[in-house]
Amino acid sequence: MWTETGADSRPSVEMPQLFERGGDLISFAGGLPDLDLLPLKELSEQLARLTRIGGRIALQYSTPHVARALVPAITDLMAREGGRADAEGLVPTAGSQMGLLALALSLGTPGETVLCQTPAYPGAAAAFRTAGLRPYGAPEDAEGLDTQALRATVARLRAEGQRVRMLYVNPTFQNPTGATLPLERRYELLEVARELDLLIVEDNPYGLLGFDGRTVESLQGIDPGNVLYLGTFSKVFAPGLRCGWIAAPVPLAERLRRTTEVMALSPSAFTQAALAAFHTRGGWDPLIGAYRERYAERCGLMADALDAELGTDGPWRWRRPEGGFYLWLRNPGGADTRRLASAVAGQGVSFVPGGHFGLDGECDDALRLCFSNVPRGRIAEGVARLASVLRGAEAGTVGVEAGAADGGWAA
Incomplete structure (x- = not known):
């Protein structure tokens, strides 16, 4: 009862x-992104054509996989920061927020501790808490995450009986601080994470929005076998389409798919097709x-x-x-x-x-x-x-x- x-x-x-x-x-x-920059006339024509020609498929239920036509668009985005998109490891989401809850439910155990880069995106903390996990601030210094102090923090928490298996980071133009973790520190962090058997969750909505066009190699690009990557079209295209993805090591992808299927039954085939068509016709550069x-x-x-x-x-x-x-x-x-x-x-x-x-x-x-x-x-x-x-x-x-x-x- x-x-x-x-x-x-x-x-x-x-x-x-x-x-x-x-x-x-x-x-x-x-x-909010500035959607005044979207080419709405071109986009409306593409959506109309998609509805007219492929609507019976695009408006139907789909399977919990990233559509084959959308994989090149995701691969293009991730490659700009050195990331690697394996089609078998891609899991569709309705944006990064859904991805956060899906991975917390799929890979976390209620009561365990998740280390978080702080100040932390509140949606991540909320997702972890909703799944019964305990967010805990990871140690930092002037350059960002302090890898030496991380060893001591994890050792202390585990000695206290806490289970610590994941570290959540937003390493590029972080929300809320705007800070970026230096490349050298990224390599150090990945080495320490492997040593401590920590799975890194990399949330990266803003990485392609550097003002001078330069990018920093993503954590997933450096170590795809030990990083769960959360990607989204919300900041580089438009949030109203509610479309994103998790790039996961293949052994974890099926667990994540089972959870996302329970959460949403199926991703939007129409949204995925629309984004794929936009990328095919003009790419992301403009x-x-x-x-x-x-x-x-x-x-x-x-x-x-x-x-x-x-x-x-x-x-x-x-x-x-x-x-x-x-x-x-x-x-x-x-x-x-x-x-x-x-x-x-x-x-x-x-x-x-x-x-x-x-x-x-x-x-x-x-x-x-x-x-x-x-x-x-x-x-x-x-x-x-x-x-x-x-x-x-x-x-x-x-x-x-x-x-x-x-x-x-x-x-």
């Missing part, structure tokens, strides 16, 4: 409040190049505005990222950004408080700003509104309300 006590044993997961739009709101919250250029401009506008409004020697610190969607501000002297968010909302601006990216109450002194979808003409205005509240809070002239601006996940 189902009881209230039984219900309480499952974690509570909140849906995000990130995508509000309209009115005078300037949203620096949700990680769209990805346009995204890179647009995001580089938006990031520059936001960083310049922050420099002008908050200065470079004040209490707030940030680094200009070299790609991705986000700027991460931190106040080493201490700030409660959950409380500040309500005051900023009163000025018509939204951001994600840093506490959402902590695993155990950390990062409350930080906030994440997303520049990817903000109209270029409103970035400086939004930063000015934000800065006025931050300065007022430092001076004690701005009141904030406790408990406001709770946001859930932060895509």
